[in-house]
Amino acid sequence: MVDISRGSALGTSGASELFQLLRDGVPRTRASLAQSTGLARSTVAARVDELMQLGLVTPVADAASTGGRPPSQFALNPAARIVLAADLGASHATIAVSDLAGSPLAERSERLDIAQGPEAVLGWMVEAGLALIQQLGRDRHELAAIGIGVPGPVEHSSGRPVNPPIMPGWDRFDVPGWVQQHLEVPVLVDNDVNIMALGERALAWPHVEHMVFVKVATGIGSGIISGGLLQRGAQGIAGDIGHVRVARGADVPCHCGNRGCLEALASGPAIARALREEGVAVHSGNDVVDLVKRGDLAAIQAVRQAGRDIGEVLTACVSLINPSVIAIGGSMARAGEHLIAGVREVVYTRSMPLATEHLAIVQSAAAENAGVLGASMLAIHHALSPEGIDALAAR
Ligand SMILES: [Zn+2]
Missing domain, CATH: 3.30.420.40 (ATPase, nucleotide binding domain)
Structure with missing residues (x-):
């Protein structure tokens, strides 16, 4: 159990620790706060008062209460800051x-x-x-x-x-x-894929503890949430899957200097280049998405193959971290089910059944807002x- 009796900069009141229970926005009574912390009701009352003075906590009208009884429940005040x-x-x-x-x-x-x-x-x-x-x-x-x-x-x-x-x-x-x-x-900085993973989880999967967010755009990367926490790794580059080698790409050079990188095969520019080599007039990943939306067969097949390439790398991720959700976002995800279908095809075929039994592979819900x-x-x-x-x- 978390020790919330510890002192803090608010004197020795521990109000900031008590606040951790209230920050989820669920209304609680003083009695329930006392019960879940083991603190005396008088202590809880003083800390709640302190948080209310800061505006961080606000009384919440009790649905069951009638007449002039003062509200007995408190919750985070999202408007406080x-x-x-x-x-x-x-x-x-x-x-x-x-x-x-x-x-x-x-x-x-x-x-x-x-x-x-x-x-x-x-x-x-x-x-x-x-x-x-x-x-x-x-x-x-x-x-x-x-x-x-x-x-x-x-x-x-x-x-x-x-x-x-x-x-x-x-x-x-x-x-x-x-x-x-x-x-x-305070200024917090992180890479775009990590923040997209946080955004996707907050919007669509707030109770999921293990998920991978994959961005497929000009580059390819992923953000990993494991045990409910964003995993950055030792240097902050955990989830950087764009330069993992994919067997199909043995001869394909990547801008990083290696050959066969996932990004050199399945990113928007890589798909566009592959289609150009087949004589299709496309310049960018966005052109490819437009063609897919118009039902162009070559573009659909190229996007589906990119999904399979991504799936090959994600199969290893599934074995390593056993996520229950893989969300695919980034501009190429606008190609819709064709990309996701390729990912699913490989991950569901190649992973161990127990790992995929409850694994959802879905398009990002937060999309461009992630x-x-x-x-x-x-x-x-x-x-x-x-x-x-x-x-x-x-x-
Ligand atoms: Zn590379």
């Missing part, structure tokens, strides 16, 4: 202001090239974020944290991108340090942690 969530892609950027439940309150999207470098891109982010906060009539001091997703590997502990291939000028750049010169709140939703979850997880609540109380 706001977070900024930024999904910075290769050529577009989205920023949103969300409440503490992750619901977007305002959002802005723009074409923006990540290769313009960190100061131009983060400068836009700060400016657009402040404009949205103002537009909502909120105050910048209500901001609890900022979550940012970028299209490259990130050292999670420092928030610095590390050798990101499509982000010139960003290598080892101190993203949190730069942003905090303008907004003095990134910004996940960036808000990254910020909220931090802001509502015991340390985050202590920091909010101290400000």
Whole structure:
């Protein structure tokens, strides 16, 4: 059992620890809080009062209560603070202001090239974020944290991108340090696929403990949630499956210098190239998706084969981490069931029956919102942690 009697920056009250029970939004009475913590009712009452003073917890009307009896239940107040969530892609950027439940309150999207470098891109982010906060009539001091997703590997502990291939000028750049010169709140940075995994789980699979989110777009990567937690690995690149070798691609060169990488066979540009070699006039992954939607047989077959290639790599992932959900997102997932069918075909044939008995392989439900939703979850997880609540109380 978690020790929630420990002291905190709120004096020795332990209110931030008690809050951990309330942050799921489910209303609870003082009595039930006392029961689940083993604390005296007077202690629980004092801590709840403290959280109410911070605005983090709010009384909830008791459905069964009649007359003038005061409400006896309490829950997270999602409106207490706001977070900024930024999904910075290769050529577009989205920023949103969300409440503490992750619901977007305002959002802005723009074409923006990540290769313009960190100061131009983060400068836009700060400016657009402040404009949205103002537009909502909120105050910048209500901001609890900022979550940012970028299209490259990130050292999670420092928030610095590390050798990101499509982000010139960003290598080892101190993203949190730069942003905090303008907004003095915690800044959390992660790669785009990890935040998409967080977003997908929050929207569609909140109670699933083991899942893999696969992004299939210009590149291919995955975000792994195991035991309910995002797994980043030792250097933050866990789930980077794009350069795993696929047997079919033995002769196909990859931009990484190797041959036969999954990304060189099954990404949007790779599928388009394979179709061009068959004489089909396509230039990009988006062209391929358009052809699939028009029922073009060659494009459908190429996408299905890409699904099989992805399935080959995912079969190993299924053996390693035994997920109960694999969600496929990214721009190529718009090709719909044809891509998923290829993945299913291989994973269900090649995995051990026990591993696939309860395994769902599905299209991403969050779709293009996965990134910004996940960036808000990254910020909220931090802001509502015991340390985050202590920091909010101290400000
Ligand atoms: Zn490669």
